[in-house]
Amino acid sequence: MDDLQVRRSILSDPKGRDDALNEAIKNDIAKQKFVQEIDALDDKIAQAMNIPVPDGLYDKLILRQTLASHQQQKSKTRVRLAMAASVAFVMGLTVNFMMFSSTYKNLGDYAxxxxxxxxxxxxxxxxxxxxxxxxxxxxAAFKGSFNSTFGTLMFADYCHFDGSKSLHLVFQGQSSPVNVFILPDDKDIEFVANFANDKLQGRSLNFNHSNIIVVGDKKEPIQQWQDRVKKSITWSI
Amino acid sequence: MATKQVRYEALVKALHADLYRYGYWLCHDKHIAEDLVQETFLRAWRALDSLKDEKAAKSWLITILRRENARRFERKRFDMSEYEEATITDVKATSNEQEIENYWLREKIAQMPEEYREPLVLQVIGGFSGEEIASMLSLNKNTVMTRLFRARNQLKEAVDNEPTLRGLHNG
Structure with a gap:
């Protein structure tokens, strides 16, 4: 380690002397003196930099944090309250929606x-x-009447059809019963003319203030059933 | 909540003096330094959960303070000439020999270019190693060591050359 290097490393970091440096200054009185000088200078620098800290800075810092966190907590409480209110509001809406709206998307699904x-x-x-x-x-409740019977009518009674009063007729079909619903025209539920699932099929007809829905299995001539109903029914005003 | 409070108070107690001194050497103004320290600790409080390693607390706080100091210049440009920046008011300067010497050296430190002073402050007050200073100031280690060398060299030359003029300065 040459002279310049020793000076450089002592000046850049007087306290961080490594083994190579210690070795280099061990037998060199001039270098030892230089080290002492710089150590003394560093003490002076440290002393000069060690400016007095204002009284009560610590207390001020704690006070400010206490005030800030108090405010933070206040606003947090407000946010929490707002959130609770929102949740309650949404729950209210959901319950309302579930209780008073149609569960099924259209007439066919419900039928x-x-x-x-x-x-x-x-x-x-x-x-x-x-x-x-x-x-x-x-x-009579639906302001209509049948002029004649058709097919074998096994059952006729009022039923609840998705919240509205309806008349449910069951006829004997070819292999399974055929269902006819007469219900008031309800705007809340979507009208579909044709519908089916894997076993059943159905058709709906819309009259002035009533819907007539025919549902039977896939083998049943639903169109024919519908025509029969249409022919035999008359509506009064 | 309580543990966060305890952590914070311990942090303030242990580090506020060093942080204040570092802030002072950044801005040369006692009041601004105090504001900087307050802002820094307030931010530290809000982000205290992100401080995982207590050993890193000091460099973490110094990083916050440096950012705060930079923000001060974004907000408002202070009209400070080189001369004003170097003027340090120290009411205790005349109290005794040691204080006179400190005062004189403080002035020299304040007159040093910022780029030399900052690593020196971090080394002497903060007790950071060359690597740590390099990462804090986003410089490479050799640059930091060169600046530290030049900083001490300048102060050494000043001390060597001017002892007889000191009296005139303060007399």
Missing amino acids: IAHVNHEASHFSNNGQPTVTLASLNDKM
């Missing part, structure tokens, strides 16, 4: 679900138990 739900109650080999007169009694 199929209804038929599936009641399928076990009806067998296809029933006897005609409903007379034309009693059927028309019930039809």
Whole structure:
């Protein structure tokens, strides 16, 4: 290690002397003196840089943080309250939506679900138990009447059809019962003319203030059923 | 919450003096230095969870303070000439021999170019190694060592050449 290098490393970092440096100054009085000089200078520099810290700076720092965190907490409480209110509001809306809106997207979906739900109650080999007169009694609620019977009417009664009162007729079909629903025209639920799932198919007809829906299995001539209903029904004002 | 508070108070207690001194040597103004330290600790409080290693606390705080100091210049340009920057008011300067010497040396330190002074302050007050200073100032280590060498060399020359004039300065 040459002279210049020694001076350089002592001046750039007086406290960080490595072994090579210690070795270089061990037997050199001039270098030792230089090291002492720089150490003394460094002490002076450290002393000069060590300017007095203002009284109470520590307390001021703690105070400011306490105030800041207090404010932060206040605004946090406000945010939390707002969030709780929002959640409550959304929950209210959801409950409202679930309780008072149609569960099914359209008439067809509901009709199929209804038929599936009641399928076990009806067998296809029933006897005609409903007379034309009693059927028309019930039809009066929908301001309509049948001029004649068609097919074998096994069952006729009021049903709830997605929240509205409807008349549910069950006829004997070729292999499974055919369902006819007469229900008031309800704007809340979408009208579909044709619908089907893997087993059932159906058609809807819209009259002035009623919908008539026919649902049967895939083998059933639904179009024909619909035409029969259309022909035999008359609407009063 | 309590542990964060305890951590913070310990941090302030241990490091506020060094940080204040470092801030002072950055801006040469006691009041600005105090503001800088307050801003720095406030930011540190908000971000305290991001400080994982307590050993890194000092360099972390110094980094925040340097950024705060830079922001001061973004906000507002101070009209400070070289001369004003070097003027240091020190009411204790006349109290005794040691203080006179300190005062004189402080003036020399303040007159040094910023790029030499900052690494020197970090080394002497902060006790950081060359590598640490290099990473804090985003310089390479050789540059830092050269600047430290020049800084001490300048101060040494000043001390060697001017002792007789000192009296005139303060008298």
